[in-house]
Amino acid sequence: MSNGKITIDGQVLDIVPGKTVIQIANDAGIGVQHYCYHPGLSIAGNCRICQVEVEGWDRPQISCKLQPSDGMVVHTQSEFAKDAREGTMEMLLVNHPLDCPICDQAGECHLQDYSYEVGQGAASSPTAKTNLPKNVPFGSKIVYDAERCIKCTLCVRFCEEVTETNELAMAGRSDHEIVIMTSQGEFETPYSMNIIDLCPVGALTSRDFRFKSRLWFMDFAESVCTGCARGCNVMTGGRDGSFLRMEPRENQAVNKWWMCDAGRLGYKAANVASRLEAPLVRNADGALVQVNWERAISAAGAALKGAPGDVLIDGGATLEEMALANDLAAAMGGKAKYAAATGEGDDFLVVAEKGANAAGAELLGLPRAKKASAASVVIVERGQHITASMRDKSGAVVVFAMDGEHVPDSAQVVFPLPSSAERNGLLVNCDGIVQAISSNTAIGPNNLADPIELIEDILGELDDGYDWRGRDGVLASIRALPAFAKVDFPAGYEAAGVGAGS
Amino acid sequence: MAAKKSASKKSASKKSSPKRGDDGRYPETKILSALFDVKDGWKLAVAKKHGAYKNLEKALKSMSPAEVIDEVKTSRVRGRGGAGFPTGVKWSFVPTETDKPKYLVLNADESEPGTFKDRWLMELDPHLVLEGCLLCAYATGVSTIYIYVRGEYPLSQERLWGAIHEARKAGLLGDKIMGTDFSCEAYVHTGAGAYICGEETGMLESLEGKRGHPRIKPPFPAVEGAFGCPTVINNVETLAHVPSIIEHGGQWFADMGIAPDPDNPRALGSSGTKLMGLSGDIKTPGCWEFEFGITVRELIEQYGGGALEGRTIKAVIPGGLSMPVLTADELDVPMGFDALVKVGSGLGTGTAIVMDDACDMVEACENIAHFFADESCGQCTPCREGCHWMEKIFTRIKAGDGTPADLDLLERLFINIEGRTICALADAAVWPLRSILRKFRHEFLAKMPGHTDPHEKDPHAEDPKASSEPAAVGAN
Amino acid sequence: MSVPPESTASVLPQAAPPEAVAFPPKELKKECEDILSRYPTRMAACLPVLLLAQQHYGGWISPEVEAGVASYLEVSDSHIRGLLTFYAMYNTKPAGRHEVWVCRTLTCWLRGAEKLRQTALDTAGVATCGTESDDGKFLIKNMECLGLCEVAPAVFIDGQPHVNVTPEKLTELMEACD
Ligand SMILES: Cc1cc2nc3c(=O)[nH]c(=O)nc-3n(C[C@H](O)[C@H](O)[C@H](O)COP(=O)(O)O)c2cc1C
Ligand code: SF4
Ligand code: SF4
Numbered sequence A: 001m002s003n004g005k006i007t008i009d010g011q012v013l014d015i016v017p018g019k020t021v022i023q024i025a026n027d028a029g030i031g032v033q034h035y036c037y038h039p040g041l042s043i044a045g046n047c048r049i050c051q052v053e054v055e056g057w058d059r060p061q062i063s064c065k066l067q068p069s070d071g072m073v074v075h076t077q078s079e080f081a082k083d084a085r086e087g088t089m090e091m092l093l094v095n096h097p098l099d100c101p102i103c104d105q106a107g108e109c110h111l112q113d114y115s116y117e118v119g120q121g122a123a124s125s126p127t128a129k130t131n132l133p134k135n136v137p138f139g140s141k142i143v144y145d146a147e148r149c150i151k152c153t154l155c156v157r158f159c160e161e162v163t164e165t166n167e168l169a170m171a172g173r174s175d176h177e178i179v180i181m182t183s184q185g186e187f188e189t190p191y192s193m194n195i196i197d198l199c200p201v202g203a204l205t206s207r208d209f210r211f212k213s214r215l216w217f218m219d220f221a222e223s224v225c226t227g228c229a230r231g232c233n234v235m236t237g238g239r240d241g242s243f244l245r246m247e248p249r250e251n252q253a254v255n256k257w258w259m260c261d262a263g264r265l266g267y268k269a270a271n272v273a274s275r276l277e278a279p280l281v282r283n284a285d286g287a288l289v290q291v292n293w294e295r296a297i298s299a300a301g302a303a304l305k306g307a308p309g310d311v312l313i314d315g316g317a318t319l320e321e322m323a324l325a326n327d328l329a330a331a332m333g334g335k336a337k338y339a340a341a342t343g344e345g346d347d348f349l350v351v352a353e354k355g356a357n358a359a360g361a362e363l364l365g366l367p368r369a370k371k372a373s374a375a376s377v378v379i380v381e382r383g384q385h386i387t388a389s390m391r392d393k394s395g396a397v398v399v400f401a402m403d404g405e406h407v408p409d410s411a412q413v414v415f416p417l418p419s420s421a422e423r424n425g426l427l428v429n430c431d432g433i434v435q436a437i438s439s440n441t442a443i444g445p446n447n448l449a450d451p452i453e454l455i456e457d458i459l460g461e462l463d464d465g466y467d468w469r470g471r472d473g474v475l476a477s478i479r480a481l482p483a484f485a486k487v488d489f490p491a492g493y494e495a496a497g498v499g500a501g502s
Numbered sequence B: 001m002a003a004k005k006s007a008s009k010k011s012a013s014k015k016s017s018p019k020r021g022d023d024g025r026y027p028e029t030k031i032l033s034a035l036f037d038v039k040d041g042w043k044l045a046v047a048k049k050h051g052a053y054k055n056l057e058k059a060l061k062s063m064s065p066a067e068v069i070d071e072v073k074t075s076r077v078r079g080r081g082g083a084g085f086p087t088g089v090k091w092s093f094v095p096t097e098t099d100k101p102k103y104l105v106l107n108a109d110e111s112e113p114g115t116f117k118d119r120w121l122m123e124l125d126p127h128l129v130l131e132g133c134l135l136c137a138y139a140t141g142v143s144t145i146y147i148y149v150r151g152e153y154p155l156s157q158e159r160l161w162g163a164i165h166e167a168r169k170a171g172l173l174g175d176k177i178m179g180t181d182f183s184c185e186a187y188v189h190t191g192a193g194a195y196i197c198g199e200e201t202g203m204l205e206s207l208e209g210k211r212g213h214p215r216i217k218p219p220f221p222a223v224e225g226a227f228g229c230p231t232v233i234n235n236v237e238t239l240a241h242v243p244s245i246i247e248h249g250g251q252w253f254a255d256m257g258i259a260p261d262p263d264n265p266r267a268l269g270s271s272g273t274k275l276m277g278l279s280g281d282i283k284t285p286g287c288w289e290f291e292f293g294i295t296v297r298e299l300i301e302q303y304g305g306g307a308l309e310g311r312t313i314k315a316v317i318p319g320g321l322s323m324p325v326l327t328a329d330e331l332d333v334p335m336g337f338d339a340l341v342k343v344g345s346g347l348g349t350g351t352a353i354v355m356d357d358a359c360d361m362v363e364a365c366e367n368i369a370h371f372f373a374d375e376s377c378g379q380c381t382p383c384r385e386g387c388h389w390m391e392k393i394f395t396r397i398k399a400g401d402g403t404p405a406d407l408d409l410l411e412r413l414f415i416n417i418e419g420r421t422i423c424a425l426a427d428a429a430v431w432p433l434r435s436i437l438r439k440f441r442h443e444f445l446a447k448m449p450g451h452t453d454p455h456e457k458d459p460h461a462e463d464p465k466a467s468s469e470p471a472a473v474g475a476n
Numbered sequence C: 001m002s003v004p005p006e007s008t009a010s011v012l013p014q015a016a017p018p019e020a021v022a023f024p025p026k027e028l029k030k031e032c033e034d035i036l037s038r039y040p041t042r043m044a045a046c047l048p049v050l051l052l053a054q055q056h057y058g059g060w061i062s063p064e065v066e067a068g069v070a071s072y073l074e075v076s077d078s079h080i081r082g083l084l085t086f087y088a089m090y091n092t093k094p095a096g097r098h099e100v101w102v103c104r105t106l107t108c109w110l111r112g113a114e115k116l117r118q119t120a121l122d123t124a125g126v127a128t129c130g131t132e133s134d135d136g137k138f139l140i141k142n143m144e145c146l147g148l149c150e151v152a153p154a155v156f157i158d159g160q161p162h163v164n165v166t167p168e169k170l171t172e173l174m175e176a177c178d
């Protein structure tokens, strides 16, 4: 049975129980501005920027709270609605320091966007602005500016409703209202940095990211955090080879809108000075020297022919990489195994399993390496899964590593491994959900070879009859495995052979 | 109690407002205020002699809760806290079938400027207040009463606590009241200085130990109020009316005062009596009880003693600070809910503030705007930013730095503030300011030497004479 | 891009958290428990308990008392500070031995409140409302309507109302404070 219809900007839409007008409008692609509304938090209705006109009502209504009723006719773009929003914008700007030129939020500030949209360059008054605290530390990671704050209370509600740790509160009243933090000085919640994303203006900034780059100079890519097996969906941001930040991307099945602070800050590993940028081969003097890709591949083939054995792969590697590692081990008559760390989990997002693709490895039938054992090949991104002792005791001759710190002395040939923000591929999270990481070309050294191609090339060295399959072919063989018969692949990977990557 | 007896119990047809005396004086009617002049009337022993709690006994022993609600509905008593909502209707919204506890929160925050009537009731007849609360609790199935008294009323708190202790000792409060199955507790909860906690949902938040940020409605308190449970909220004076309504019947109350207008569904009438107060520029400020019908001018001249020596009255806010002003020409209107709305103002709390010709209206606006700016809870953008902005503009005009464009800016702010917030504080800020600006525009322009009014015929003024009237509007 | 200098102070770790007083002290224990018994939640006791604490600890709530009350009522200290800075009757700074409230709202203003405020400030020897006088004797607070408008102008000294106050009477009252 139908719940009735509502007309928004001329579109006749179904009323969905539990959804307010703003959600119905947004679902239909009618964007309604909002600051204090967030679908994951309670409705505060305080900012008043989402006002719309409802036919027959003489006051503008806030669409974030407005319950639709059958036959209701709403206008978001009428003069009346626009005037109401413009009036609110004017109020917001009367005390807002117009410091967009030095504000980190510039470019993703909703106030800046909307004030542009509603045509208010500045509030229409020479009235003196209220002075409020600036540059206030909220723990060690966040900086608060009360003058920029529009008191939407999203950050406070997040700490009350999502993490239930209540570090933040509103203080003062009237136009001296500000956000304050507990005198404990540090957030108890490991999810605090989500408030930076929530903040619709530049009032909460990441100390880590402050002043690093203007937004419009950065490149972004949709990816997945590999900090633990939850696999929070993220947007990576980089510029000129540096990984600058990671932000959560909404996925209701995985991380809703959030991610943990440790995961968010995990990007730093990609920026270490010791990152490998070219293949290396050990020379007669025992030193690792830079060579070109072809030489490194043939040297790897030779080294493995001389010392065949197992392949030890990082629990954060992709399904495709793990499948090829399996093939590589088979070609040497050995086995592929994966290593993954376990640690603390909580009852929200962070899980104890740290191997971002441990579930994928299990589906592929790879055994989990519990302690150090011999291997000819080690594929290690960061050191958390394949520990120093595992890697050193492996005696591996061919090593894929992101940075030089993780190369054992036994290595004869070393391939630089792109970080997870620079690779493409699939991961299976703790709940069996298959998700794609994708490469952000603005991150990492230039011209790093895709490990998929490298492993295939090495397979070619070991087996004259090897038939190169490419990423799509590898995927097809994965999908053909009985263990994957019932596994859903993300859009774009639905039909085997239609890989998103190279 | 003389007045109670003299009030005719059965009157077939609506009688008109009480007769003015030969001298034209509008008489007082002492129902709520019956004990105001009685020595120690706040003590149980004295109050009982004057009939305290006998109406509670009558209700508990001979009426069902639904019958109590019916009498209150019949009385057409409207809320005395400012909004004038029909009390019986409000009570009937409280769900009867619920497994949650129900609460009554008595609104004794009385922070509306110019308002002190509830304080008189609490200090002089706390048992009447408590009896009213218990009747409401019985009618709506409430088992816990919180009396939210503003922190600045130490004597009211003391007297109410005293009444609670006395009543509990006498079996009038607590378990099995008067031997019936009705049990109910009452506590005084102390506010700590915030006007906004008089707004009913701000009060609930404050009661729960939070900042007094009004809640966004729905849900309404009757369904989800204090601690997430169904809650009745009424003003002190509203509930103080209930014992006599139970004694004499709702019809008796409805027959007093001003009848509803059958042609206007929103004019619900002003039945019964009302404590009315006066403060400001008059000779004898105070608080009196009248059957509805007295005009603002009668109140000021007959009870307030008129203007101070050598002065003339310029403007009156009829009910607290939150209502539009009346000019001296507009005072021949009854102090009633509908009559005042009809002339563009409102009864509010029924306690008027009088300003005389020594009052500079620009400075008065600055003072009023400061109050609302100071007391805005800070949640909503238009109220938080707008009230301060208005204050700053008035300060600018006062200092001689204003221009006529500021008056247009103010008009725009009024539009963008009124009706665009979570609670009515923002409306309350706009109403007095807008009415003063429109009715005393010349005073604002007088502070802008060298500027002429660009709107010679003020397009905003609903009353064309308001802006062109010479300075001495009050002279008559 | 020009990078504004970041004040080093804000980068440094914050001051150590205040050391909470043991709350409630013996003298307040019974009353606090009595207050708690009236409400279904501990949080609801915040306002009355803070008023009690303020009286007990010399007229203001220090960060240490704030922390003590917070842990007693099982709420965060930021919640308590949110209350202290919202309600006009709490002080978060030393409040003098005598607290004088002068009403500033319309009726009192019409009846001479501005003169009263000036008299109070002059007698106390402070320049502005809200700061304790140097000798620690007075705190003058500008308050909104105290509900004594029929006897305006009104003043409270140490919680007790005084009405129809003239500047002379106020000076006398304040001089009588020790
Ligand atoms: C800003 C604001 C302040 C208010 N202050 C008071 C008050 O001090 N006392 C009061 O009884 N009602 C006050 N009210 C009205 C209450 O919200 C509510 O309508 C009233 O308590 C209901 O009781 P009644 O129906 O008996 O009048 C205020 C409303 C607003 C918007
Ligand atoms: S800091 Fe940001 S999120 Fe928090 S209240 Fe201010 S504007 Fe909203
Ligand atoms: S919960 Fe796990 S996947 Fe999500 S952000 Fe944190 S470390 Fe990354």
Ligand code: SF4
Residues within 6 Å of the ligand: B196, B213, B214, B375, B376, B377, B378, B379, B380, B381, B383, B384, B421, B422, B423, B424, B425, B426
């Ligand atoms: S209108 Fe003003 S007082 Fe009312 S909720 Fe909004 S900000 Fe608070």
Ligand code: FES
Residues within 6 Å of the ligand: A033, A034, A035, A036, A037, A044, A045, A046, A047, A048, A049, A050, A051, A062, A063, A064, A065
């Ligand atoms: S988004 Fe609707 S009021 Fe803020």
Ligand code: FES
Residues within 6 Å of the ligand: B113, B114, B115, C103, C104, C105, C106, C107, C108, C109, C144, C145, C146, C147, C148, C149, C152, C153, C154
């Ligand atoms: S205005 Fe001062 S007591 Fe009411």
